[in-house]
Amino acid sequence: MSNSHNISSLTNHQRSLTKGHIIDSNIKSYGIFPSFSPLDPEFSPGHCIIDNFSNRFSFNLVNKNDKNPNKTRAQELDDMVLRYSSVPQLALMITNASIKNNIATSISHVHSANQPLIKTVHHTSFVTSTEAELFAIRCGINQACTINNVSKIIIVTDSIHAARKIFDSRSHPYQIHSAAILSELCTFFSSKEFNSIEFWECPSKLKWRFHHDADKDSKAFSVTSSYLSKISWDFCKKTDCEESIKLWKMTFQASDRKGKHFLDLLDNELNVIEPSYVKGGPWLQSFSHSNSLCARAARAITNHAPIGEYRLRFFPSMDFSCPCNNHSIEPRRHILHECHRFNGYWNPRRDTLNHFVMFLTANPNAFTFNDN
Numbered sequence: 402m403s404n405s406h407n408i409s410s411l412t413n414h415q416r417s418l419t420k421g422h423i424i425d426s427n428i429k430s431y432g433i434f435p436s437f438s439p440l441d442p443e444f445s446p447g448h449c450i451i452d453n454f455s456n457r458f459s460f461n462l463v464n465k466n467d468k469n470p471n472k473t474r475a476q477e478l479d480d481m482v483l484r485y486s487s488v489p490q491l492a493l494m495i496t497n498a499s500i501k502n503n504i505a506t507s508i509s510h511v512h513s514a515n516q517p518l519i520k521t522v523h524h525t526s527f528v529t530s531t532e533a534e535l536f537a538i539r540c541g542i543n544q545a546c547t548i549n550n551v552s553k554i555i556i557v558t559d560s561i562h563a564a565r566k567i568f569d570s571r572s573h574p575y576q577i578h579s580a581a582i583l584s585e586l587c588t589f590f591s592s593k594e595f596n597s598i599e600f601w602e603c604p605s606k607l608k609w610r611f612h613h614d615a616d617k618d619s620k621a622f623s624v625t626s627s628y629l630s631k632i633s634w635d636f637c638k639k640t641d642c643e644e645s646i647k648l649w650k651m652t653f654q655a656s657d658r659k660g661k662h663f664l665d666l667l668d669n670e671l672n673v674i675e676p677s678y679v680k681g682g683p684w685l686q687s688f689s690h691s692n693s694l695c696a697r698a699a700r701a702i703t704n705h706a707p708i709g710e711y712r713l714r715f716f717p718s719m720d721f722s723c724p725c726n727n728h729s730i731e732p733r734r735h736i737l738h739e740c741h742r743f744n745g746y747w748n749p750r751r752d753t754l755n756h757f758v759m760f761l762t763a764n765p766n767a768f769t770f771n772d773n
């Protein structure tokens with residue numbers, strides 16, 4: 402594929418200006434493929450950690466109602482460290498992540514009595530800060546579980562929302578990490594009856610000494626990305642959604658897919674309604690709360706309805722006149738705009754979705770199989 406930005410097209414002058422190493426990178430090489438594992442045993446009913454070990458994990462959060470929550474939290478963290486400092490069965494884990502130049506650094510410090518400090522550092526690109534934070538927790542738990550005789554793990558993090566994702570069994574972009582952590586925790590909880598884990602919230606603005614050390618470490622590394630890395634999972638999702646919507650709209654306008662008799666309605670700004678996936682799309686948002694209303698609206702919009710116009714097209718031997726006796730054919734337009742059998746609950750424009758729904762609501766017999 403030709404690419405106007407590739408190295409071979411650099412002029413000699415441009416080459417002389419480049420500093421450091423450069424490599425070609427395909428600008429189209431976007432694509433994050435999050436690995437979902439919806440049938441992972443960790444998420445199956447009966448095996449979930451919340452079913453089997455609900456009393457082994459807990460969250461210790463900042464008390465936001467406290468007069469001075471930061472000061473109180475720093476004191477609580479200090480007390481906790483003091484309480485456990487000589488307990489050999491404890492692994493205290495401080496995790497943090499930061500993103501600089503699109504490169505995420507995940508870091509975990511594991512403190513344990515009579516053990517050297519274990520520091521784990523990982524760099525990656527194409528991730529959000531939540532994923533980097535969760536990955537730091539994953540690495541820390543993995544390290545803590547390898548220390549002999551540890552029966553309690555305490556995790557101190559400034560991203561408690563990332564820690565909560567571990568126990569979130571719904572589909573989310575971090576599921577692969579959740580499954581790995583849950584598997585590790587299940588083994589840890591099963592091995593001894595009293596093994597447990599606590600997650601402590603520690604906002605980075607506290608600059609609590611242990612967390613501050615991890616924070617400094619995570620920012621100390623200066624790594625430069627060798628390829629374009631502005632693309633996150635969310636960005637890919639957004640790009641894919643926009644592409645799908647564009648295709649839907651083109652197909653909707655350009656082809657007969659929507660049907661030749663499709664009733665184009667307007668939104669409140671009087672623009673023709675176009676397909677969207679938000680909340681089930683604009684049409685369903687307006688009438689899906691009632692099955693019968695939804696059925697009648699679908700019949701009217703597609704013109705596949707028990708009315709004279711339809712019978713004339715498909716069953717011409719049947720009666721297709723309007724029961725009002727004022728119209729030799731009973732077309733949809735006549736029902737919506739003229740027929741005195743129905744209450745013309747329309748605005749003068751008679752073409753917005755809102756007024757269409759009002760008409761159907763005011764005329765419960767319109768577009769039913771028994772409209773007499």
Ligand SMILES: [Zn+2]
Nearest residue numbers: 723725728740
């Ligand atoms: Zn009529």
